[in-house]
Amino acid sequence: MDAAARLFANHEFHEVRLEDVAEAAKVGKGTLYVYFASKDALYLALIREAFGELLQVAVSGVSHGRDVWDQLRTVVRGVIRFGMAYPDLFRVMRRALPGPEDPAIQEMRCKLTSAIEEILKEGNRSGRIHDPHPEITSQFFLSFIRGVLMYPPAGMTAEVLEEHMLRVVRSGIGKEARR
Amino acid sequence: MDAAARLFANHEFHEVRLEDVAEAAKVGKGTLYVYFASKDALYLALIREAFGELLQVAVSGVSHGRDVWDQLRTVVRGVIRFGMAYPDLFRVMRRALPGPEDPAIQEMRCKLTSAIEEILKEGNRSGRIHDPHPEITSQFFLSFIRGVLMYPPAGMTAEVLEEHMLRVVRSGIGKEARR
Amino acid sequence: MDAAARLFANHEFHEVRLEDVAEAAKVGKGTLYVYFASKDALYLALIREAFGELLQVAVSGVSHGRDVWDQLRTVVRGVIRFGMAYPDLFRVMRRALPGPEDPAIQEMRCKLTSAIEEILKEGNRSGRIHDPHPEITSQFFLSFIRGVLMYPPAGMTAEVLEEHMLRVVRSGIGKEARR
Amino acid sequence: MDAAARLFANHEFHEVRLEDVAEAAKVGKGTLYVYFASKDALYLALIREAFGELLQVAVSGVSHGRDVWDQLRTVVRGVIRFGMAYPDLFRVMRRALPGPEDPAIQEMRCKLTSAIEEILKEGNRSGRIHDPHPEITSQFFLSFIRGVLMYPPAGMTAEVLEEHMLRVVRSGIGKEARR
DNA sequence: TATGAATGAGCCTTCATTCAT
DNA sequence: CATGAATGAAGGCTCATTCAT
Numbered sequence: 001m002d003a004a005a006r007l008f009a010n011h012e013f014h015e016v017r018l019e020d021v022a023e024a025a026k027v028g029k030g031t032l033y034v035y036f037a038s039k040d041a042l043y044l045a046l047i048r049e050a051f052g053e054l055l056q057v058a059v060s061g062v063s064h065g066r067d068v069w070d071q072l073r074t075v076v077r078g079v080i081r082f083g084m085a086y087p088d089l090f091r092v093m094r095r096a097l098p099g100p101e102d103p104a105i106q107e108m109r110c111k112l113t114s115a116i117e118e119i120l121k122e123g124n125r126s127g128r129i130h131d132p133h134p135e136i137t138s139q140f141f142l143s144f145i146r147g148v149l150m151y152p153p154a155g156m157t158a159e160v161l162e163e164h165m166l167r168v169v170r171s172g173i174g175k176e177a178r179r
Numbered sequence: 180m181d182a183a184a185r186l187f188a189n190h191e192f193h194e195v196r197l198e199d200v201a202e203a204a205k206v207g208k209g210t211l212y213v214y215f216a217s218k219d220a221l222y223l224a225l226i227r228e229a230f231g232e233l234l235q236v237a238v239s240g241v242s243h244g245r246d247v248w249d250q251l252r253t254v255v256r257g258v259i260r261f262g263m264a265y266p267d268l269f270r271v272m273r274r275a276l277p278g279p280e281d282p283a284i285q286e287m288r289c290k291l292t293s294a295i296e297e298i299l300k301e302g303n304r305s306g307r308i309h310d311p312h313p314e315i316t317s318q319f320f321l322s323f324i325r326g327v328l329m330y331p332p333a334g335m336t337a338e339v340l341e342e343h344m345l346r347v348v349r350s351g352i353g354k355e356a357r358r
Numbered sequence: 359m360d361a362a363a364r365l366f367a368n369h370e371f372h373e374v375r376l377e378d379v380a381e382a383a384k385v386g387k388g389t390l391y392v393y394f395a396s397k398d399a400l401y402l403a404l405i406r407e408a409f410g411e412l413l414q415v416a417v418s419g420v421s422h423g424r425d426v427w428d429q430l431r432t433v434v435r436g437v438i439r440f441g442m443a444y445p446d447l448f449r450v451m452r453r454a455l456p457g458p459e460d461p462a463i464q465e466m467r468c469k470l471t472s473a474i475e476e477i478l479k480e481g482n483r484s485g486r487i488h489d490p491h492p493e494i495t496s497q498f499f500l501s502f503i504r505g506v507l508m509y510p511p512a513g514m515t516a517e518v519l520e521e522h523m524l525r526v527v528r529s530g531i532g533k534e535a536r537r
Numbered sequence: 538m539d540a541a542a543r544l545f546a547n548h549e550f551h552e553v554r555l556e557d558v559a560e561a562a563k564v565g566k567g568t569l570y571v572y573f574a575s576k577d578a579l580y581l582a583l584i585r586e587a588f589g590e591l592l593q594v595a596v597s598g599v600s601h602g603r604d605v606w607d608q609l610r611t612v613v614r615g616v617i618r619f620g621m622a623y624p625d626l627f628r629v630m631r632r633a634l635p636g637p638e639d640p641a642i643q644e645m646r647c648k649l650t651s652a653i654e655e656i657l658k659e660g661n662r663s664g665r666i667h668d669p670h671p672e673i674t675s676q677f678f679l680s681f682i683r684g685v686l687m688y689p690p691a692g693m694t695a696e697v698l699e700e701h702m703l704r705v706v707r708s709g710i711g712k713e714a715r716r
Numbered sequence: 717t718a719t720g721a722a723t724g725a726g727c728c729t730t731c732a733t734t735c736a737t
Numbered sequence: 738c739a740t741g742a743a744t745g746a747a748g749g750c751t752c753a754t755t756c757a758t
Contacts, residue, residue: 385740386740386741387740389738392739
């Protein structure tokens with residue numbers, strides 16, 4: 001799957017030949033079929049793994065009850081870490097069509113945004129946050145990281161990214177809003 | 180190209196058969212090859228058109244010198260309008276690999292983020308904005324819209340989206356940051 | 359037809375596109391169909407013309423009753439002249455499959471060898487020639503010229519070719535046979 | 538390749554469908570592509586093999602130093618035998634355009650005529666032959682056989698052909714030249 | 717279980733042919 | 738009669754998939 005991720009990350013689905021995957025993985029072509037029913041199955045398994053991993057890293061660390069900004073930071077940090085640790089998986093994930101594909105994937109995608117949305121709503125309730133559209137803002141968190149990791153500005157580090165993102169969301173960049 | 184956009188928007192490249200495109204466009208299969216050298220060429224032409232259109236809509240309206248937030252609003256509104264007017268082109272665009280593909284596409288992609296980055300920098304200089312990382316924030320604008328349009332929350336409208344986005348970026352959602 | 363000959367001479371049938379023929383002939387693609395029913399028809403017309411021309415040049419000049427070697431010389435000279443005057447037609451002709459193709463072509467091909475065979479037989483009867491297999495020797499004449507014109511040795515001229523060919527057939531190259 | 542030879546022998550390149558070749562060879566269509574990169578490659582491989590075989594059969598048996606006429610007889614016999622043993626390969630070969638095609642083929646074609654030319658020149662030196670144009674006569678040998686095998690007169694046998702050909706070349710058919 | 721040679725369904729692409737102008 | 742834009746039948750080629758070893 002590492003090999004497959006590497007290839008699918010940088011090439012369209014149809015550009016990746018199972019023969020290349022097999023070679024990259026240093027196994028026979030037939031061996032792939034021992035573990036995956038088809039090329040599609042392999043591709044979906046990849047995305048499923050990616051989402052699973054991301055969910056693990058980003059959401060599992062969140063402990064409800066702690067400060068809302070701490071929770072958001074945990075999620076953001078998790079996603080960034082994941083994106084930097086598994087850039088290939090991350091890129092594969094990003095290209096996945098939102099179509100019906102696989103219910104498991106839909107569910108995980110949903111879980112991820114829901115988790116963030118929940119934190120935001122919790123923040124609204126606790127008064128530490130004022131967000132009239134947490135369902136939009138939650139999309140924002142994921143998209144942001146996605147964009148930065150796909151087209152990384154020069155000299156980007158996990159820390160800078162995390163810091164900047166949280167600051168923007170928290171306080172905005174308007175001058176009159178800070179003092 | 181309309182027909183092609185419609186198909187490529189909802190299906191992976193390899194799932195789209197030129198025969199279907201031809202049928203959808205109500206022309207003969209061979210006719211496609213009168214105008215496009217290959218399936219790839221058609222696909223790239225689509226993306227190129229999309230970026231061109233988007234650039235037109237989003238960047239051309241910006242008049243430097245006006246208030247920074249007005250400029251940002253113009254861009255944001257343009258991108259959102261484009262995404263809603265041409266959802267198919269928008270979806271095709273989004274899936275384009277950042278790879279070498281086509282220099283023209285690379286250039287347009289670059290132009291778009293640069294335009295936003297420039298506005299932000301201008302804002303920094305004028306003091307209306309305080310953004311230590313405009314190169315990151317510019318990515319943010321695009322990613323945000325992209326994410327929202329790909330996985331649209333229920334009841335989303337262009338106005339709400341525009342408003343929410345600008346508010347977040349301007350003032351953040353932190354309670355202590357506003358009064 | 360000149361244009362077609364030029365193209366068919368140096369390229370396999372399938373390598374020649376009617377579009378190229380039209381362009382080379384400086385007419386529209388459709389115009390070809392005003393004069394030829396199909397690509398095959400054009401091709402066959404070409405071969406037919408070639409054989410007709412060759413027959414004209416090579417056989418028509420032969421006047422039975424004259425000296426046999428004069429007659430042979432006339433034929434040989436005619437074929438060589440034709441080959442050098444219309445190298446393209448000549449090359450097209452050579453590649454024609456001996457298959458059923460076109461009865462008219464078969465007939466002309468036959469006429470050509472028959473003409474030579476007849477001269478040889480006449481020579482046998484008159485005693486100026488001793489050839490136990492004129493049906494083979496007649497093939498020889500054509501093949502010879504064909505070979506030389508397809509893969510011409512450097513510095514070949516019509517005269518040298520004609521002279522050499524007749525000498526070989528008449529007297530052979532064995533030393534003991536001449537004095 | 539046997540199957541391919543059979544088909545290419547009696548049909549123009551474009552009339553032969555790879556599907557037919559596969560069927561004739563009793564293998565899958567895809568299997569052809571395991572061994573040949575393209576239809577062209579298959580065709581050229583065929584011609585290459587034909588020339589190789591012919592070279593083997595015709596030239597390898599020649600032992601320099603033996604009587605010149607024996608050497609020529611060996612070559613002639615070799616070519617005739619080859620033509621009769623592999624009529625398909627022979628016919629394919631004949632149609633090959635003298636164009637650039639494949640350097641290996643060019644070389645073999647050259648080798649063949651050179652070999653005969655060398656024998657003739659050796660004959661000139663030894664005095665057993667008087668041939669002012671061995672470079673032309675060598676073409677003759679090949680063309681002759683080619684012609685006879687392509688349009689075989691009825692009742693042709695290898696022996697008759699060999700005998701007749703050598704006799705013509707050696708002594709000619711002029712009556713005054715023999716006694 | 718692992719393999720890779722063989723396979724053929726499927727698709728892109730070509731180009732002879734048509735026909736409205 | 739001349740044209741060339743449009744067409745779709747045909748076939749070369751790919752590659753996911755199978756299966757005998």
